[in-house]
Amino acid sequence: MFLDSFQEKLLRGEGGEARQFAMEIVTKVGDAVGADALTHIKSAHILAHYSSLHDAGVEVLERFAESGGRFAVPTSVDPASIDLQNWRSFGIPEDYARQQFRLCDAYAKMGGMRCWTCVQYQVCNFPKQGETLAWAESSAVVFANSVLGCRSNKITAGMDVACAVLGLTPRFGMLLDENRKAGVTFRVGLRELSDIDYRSIGFFIGRKSGARVPSLSGLPSAVSSDQIKHLGAGAAAAGPVTMIHMPGITPESPAVADAPGGARVEEIEIARSDLTDVEADLNQTDEFPDLVAFGVPHLSVNELGELARQLEGRKLKGNVKMYAYTSSQAYDMAQRTGITSAIESSGARITHSTDAEISPLKKLGFNIVMTNSAKLAEIVSSEGEIKVRYASQKEIIEEVTG
Amino acid sequence: MNPSLMKGRGLVKGRARAEALVSEKAFTFAHGVDPATGNVTDVRSDIRGSNVRGKILFYPFGKGSTTASSWFLEAVRLGNNPSAIVTEGVDLSAVIGSVMARLVYGREIPVVSGIPRAEYLRIRSGSQVRLDADLGEVRVEP
Numbered sequence: 001m002f003l004d005s006f007q008e009k010l011l012r013g014e015g016g017e018a019r020q021f022a023m024e025i026v027t028k029v030g031d032a033v034g035a036d037a038l039t040h041i042k043s044a045h046i047l048a049h050y051s052s053l054h055d056a057g058v059e060v061l062e063r064f065a066e067s068g069g070r071f072a073v074p075t076s077v078d079p080a081s082i083d084l085q086n087w088r089s090f091g092i093p094e095d096y097a098r099q100q101f102r103l104c105d106a107y108a109k110m111g112g113m114r115c116w117t118c119v120q121y122q123v124c125n126f127p128k129q130g131e132t133l134a135w136a137e138s139s140a141v142v143f144a145n146s147v148l149g150c151r152s153n154k155i156t157a158g159m160d161v162a163c164a165v166l167g168l169t170p171r172f173g174m175l176l177d178e179n180r181k182a183g184v185t186f187r188v189g190l191r192e193l194s195d196i197d198y199r200s201i202g203f204f205i206g207r208k209s210g211a212r213v214p215s216l217s218g219l220p221s222a223v224s225s226d227q228i229k230h231l232g233a234g235a236a237a238a239g240p241v242t243m244i245h246m247p248g249i250t251p252e253s254p255a256v257a258d259a260p261g262g263a264r265v266e267e268i269e270i271a272r273s274d275l276t277d278v279e280a281d282l283n284q285t286d287e288f289p290d291l292v293a294f295g296v297p298h299l300s301v302n303e304l305g306e307l308a309r310q311l312e313g314r315k316l317k318g319n320v321k322m323y324a325y326t327s328s329q330a331y332d333m334a335q336r337t338g339i340t341s342a343i344e345s346s347g348a349r350i351t352h353s354t355d356a357e358i359s360p361l362k363k364l365g366f367n368i369v370m371t372n373s374a375k376l377a378e379i380v381s382s383e384g385e386i387k388v389r390y391a392s393q394k395e396i397i398e399e400v401t402g
Numbered sequence: 403m404n405p406s407l408m409k410g411r412g413l414v415k416g417r418a419r420a421e422a423l424v425s426e427k428a429f430t431f432a433h434g435v436d437p438a439t440g441n442v443t444d445v446r447s448d449i450r451g452s453n454v455r456g457k458i459l460f461y462p463f464g465k466g467s468t469t470a471s472s473w474f475l476e477a478v479r480l481g482n483n484p485s486a487i488v489t490e491g492v493d494l495s496a497v498i499g500s501v502m503a504r505l506v507y508g509r510e511i512p513v514v515s516g517i518p519r520a521e522y523l524r525i526r527s528g529s530q531v532r533l534d535a536d537l538g539e540v541r542v543e544p
Binding site: 021024028032052060137138154155156210211237240380384385 | 434437446466467472492497502
């Protein structure tokens with residue numbers, strides 16, 4: 001991979017230890033993936049949650065921060081493993097919280113935006129069309145490539161910090177025109193899509209696409225950015241998908257024929273039975289849940305409002321807990337607009353700056369989790385410790401409230 | 403052509419000689435391997451219940467969360483990592499996890515990609531395999 005003279009200096013350590021460490025990571029990765037050069041990024045999004053980074057990740061981030069590492073571009077961060085404000089009331093053990101706060105301190109020292117969300121594009125990190133990014137968080141990368149018209153690879157933990165510190169990323173993969181052509185085309189002709197249908201469509205696409213970039217046509221013209229957010233999250237949870245061409249939505253493919261770049265590719269019609277297969281696959285039990293989790297990825301304030309309306313006049317049954325996961329910004333707005341009190345009068349809670357799939361659910365004693373998130377269902381069921389039920393928000397509320 | 407020799411591309415250099423552990427499904431360390439033991443816990447994995455420690459691990463593609471490299475690195479910290487990884491497509495998590503393992507813990511875990519699933523599925527889990535990532539070669543021992 002070509003390095004200019006400034007980058008060579010950084011690699012030799014003339015820009016300090018942190019940038020040398022970062023250069024070693026990006027150059028070795030760049031060489032491994034066949035990148036021709038490093039290219040400038042406009043923003044970064046990194047991971048700093050203890051449940052995935054573990055003690056090794058705490059060591060790495062502290063090493064960056066203590067050796068002078070500072071973010072070179074605006075940098076946002078995925079949710080933490082605990083609600084950073086109300087963690088005690090959710091029963092998080094002290095020693096667990098301490099490791100998360102070590103990550104928070106290192107991240108803050110490096111100058112990151114403290115917004116702790118997986119939907120940074122809805123709350124704190126707003127790229128414009130055409131920008132090159134180095135974002136972690138698979139669902140956000142799908143959104144950036146597919147909806148915002150930006151270019152980002154799915155940057156993995158460790159490399160995310162290196163790119164943010166340098167303001168550079170290796171040029172390969174989804175940064176290059178030739179890798180952004182659709183290699184498989186999906187069509188959905190179904191009407192009346194529910195909240196889990198969007199997630200299941202994404203999940204189905206993720207399973208079927210393999211290493212190909214998919215395109216998807218036939219979505220209702222009124223599809224919302226929240227629905228696309230959940231569709232993309234489902235796709236990225238099920239396979240290596242980092243982009244879905246959606247004609248009329250994706251800036252670089254205004255029409256169906258644009259997505260494959262003229263080549264003939266496999267065409268797959270998504271049938272209702274494909275979605276019920278996904279549901280059957282993600283459902284592991286029909287037992288009554290001890291936790292209902294909404295908001296993987298984080299709910300927007302609009303989605304919190306919708307949840308409040310659906311919960312109106314209802315109370316949670318038995319000992320079931322219901323958590324709605326959101327960003328700190330949406331949490332604040334929900335408090336100011338009465339949404340929080342409307343949701344909490346049912347017995348449910350809103351929690352912010354954390355998310356279900358990266359919080360220690362097993363440690364907190366949960367055994368059966370019910371959700372409308374295909375991403376959460378996939379991750380939790382993969383671990384095999386907690387059983388998952390996957391259903392629409394409406395079905396869930398009907399079952400667990402009275 | 404020697405049927406026991408497969409040729410791909412070495413993404414992270416190094417050599418290994420160990421037992422094969424072969425998966426035909428997309429694989430992830432994130433929520434899929436317990437770093438404290440090396441056990442594959444992913445219920446959707448066809449090698450669930452196997453242990454990756456010290457093995458040459460074969461899978462077609464990565465999947466899921468971008469945190470996989472940090473799960474991998476934690477397994478390295480605790481000494482429960484595979485000794486090498488072979489994939490069909492480039493799995494960035496494996497590459498980054500391996501690069502970080504060398505930088506942070508001084509451990510060499512070579513990665514080879516570009517060996518199609520149909521080709522590597524001729525190898526059975528438990529077979530002795532020799533891998534040279536400098537040459538991009540994976541060889542089954544007789």
